[in-house]
Amino acid sequence: MDISVLHNSILFKGFDDTEISELLKALNAAEKKYKKGTMIFSSGEITDKLCFVTAGSVTVESNDMWGNRTILNLVGEGQFFAESYALLPDVPMLVDVCAAVDCTVVFLSMKSLADLNDTIRARLLANLLTITTRKNLHLSSRSFHTAPRQVRGRIMAYLNTESVQKHSREFDIHFDRQQLADYLNVERSVLSNELSKMQRDGLIRCRKNHFEII
Template identity: 55%
Template structure:
């Protein structure tokens, strides 16, 4: 495993290469490859390992027994998933984790931190502190989705989402991580209605787009 690459992620920030190496051994690090749309973790199961996306991306989604899908978040390279479930260890997942594209994932047995002596392993406290940052960031992502889906109209939802992406990217030109169906599932709206509304917004000069690349042209009220 490339310690230099891992040191750039939030979880291993501030750890030396030697500490990262020791952590990889203690957490029983393991890399796995997944094809696009392959299931990584399933709702109802438990896990003792969190995942770090090394290449590709995954999506966190909720699928009910009636075949309805809601996409909750997108996890890209350098980002983590299932850290809360892995730390709790015996809590059943309420969501599915699916490869959004061909992906390479590093799994870490984070539950082992509870059994590792921080007094004799310098990396433990650093990792726990960083894990808190990871969890706090994940809470921001999930709360952000509530802002995106709270407007009553499809246009309101789209504008709320695009505004957030623009702020995060620091530009009015940006790519989103979703195709049309995934965006509809994320915003919890009908795909046909979404496409129709996007077309109206484009004709009105509010936005332009080509596939998943968007540009905000001017502000509009919800």
Template identity: 40%
Template sequence: MKHIAPTHAMLFEGIDPLDAERMLPCFDAHERAYDKGETIMRAGDITHSLGIVLDGSVNIVANHIWGARDIFVHAEAGQMFGEAYAVSASKLLVDAVAAEPSRVLLLNAEKMLHVCGQSCPYHHRIIQNLVRIAALKNIALSRRIMHTAPKTIRERVLSYLAEQALEHESRSFAIPFSREQMAGYLGVDRSALSAELSKMQRDGLIRFKKNRFELLA
């Protein structure tokens, strides 16, 4: 399982780890451990904290009233979640759920946006990093929209796997999702997804075993 030190997260990029460590009390930073499937942030609540994944991974999930579940974002170690809701103090429209046993650093967003009385020399860099991360998250959401736009399951799968191959710079790679999570991310039925993957393998398009895939065509 990938894990990082709190001060090695992208939020503290460009800041010496010792300086970042000194800043944590300014943001009311505290760590919490979560079991797989445990809810970290719940839809309908208002959160003042954003989270950074230190160990494990977190899914941002929309639970629809008719029972369907869609995974919008998968956050791995070093990545942040909940910042848009924490900064805006808006009610959460999604759940943040531990995808596996995970450890999360929670930080008060309001204190992060306002330079404290101690005038930490790197506080402005934190704000710059926060804006950059938000931009990257918008790109990630745009990718999901691109993957779920096609009408057929095969087209959605190929769109997602092609993007993963590009990201890994290899036609052979591991994806961060279980089969159920992949189905949720692509907005399709799990059984239908499994059936289509088997067809794609028989057609010579892909080879796969669990979460490892290889593009053949």
């Protein structure tokens, strides 16, 4: 397991390599590799594992019984998922988690938090609070992106957020076309058609996942 990747994560901020190694043992860390498309968690499952992506990316999705998919989040290298469920292990998951590409995930057992000394536990929980707060902000952003009724409004809201976060009118996004369509809760063909119209109208330039707001 590559300690350097963990060292740069929010969860282990302020911990040195020795402390991280000790925490990994205390939290029964387990590393697993997944092929693209593999389901990591399914809705209805219960877990006490906080999950850290060390390579690749995963999608957090809502899939209904009629086959409709909504992407709630794309979790990339250095990011966490399932933190809320890990701290509430009696609550069934309401989402699916799937490998977006070949990926590696480290699982940390939150049941073992009680076994840590008070100082270490307090530092770890403070970092975990930062993670959950950022995740809540991200989910709030998605509500802004899907609030407009028109597809163009959703695209513009999403691109505006990306531009603000990256301090540039030109940037790459993490989603491919299908993932972006699922995230914005629109059909892919409708999304592609609207992007073409926006380019003709002189609002944007785009190629694959690269965008420029004009």
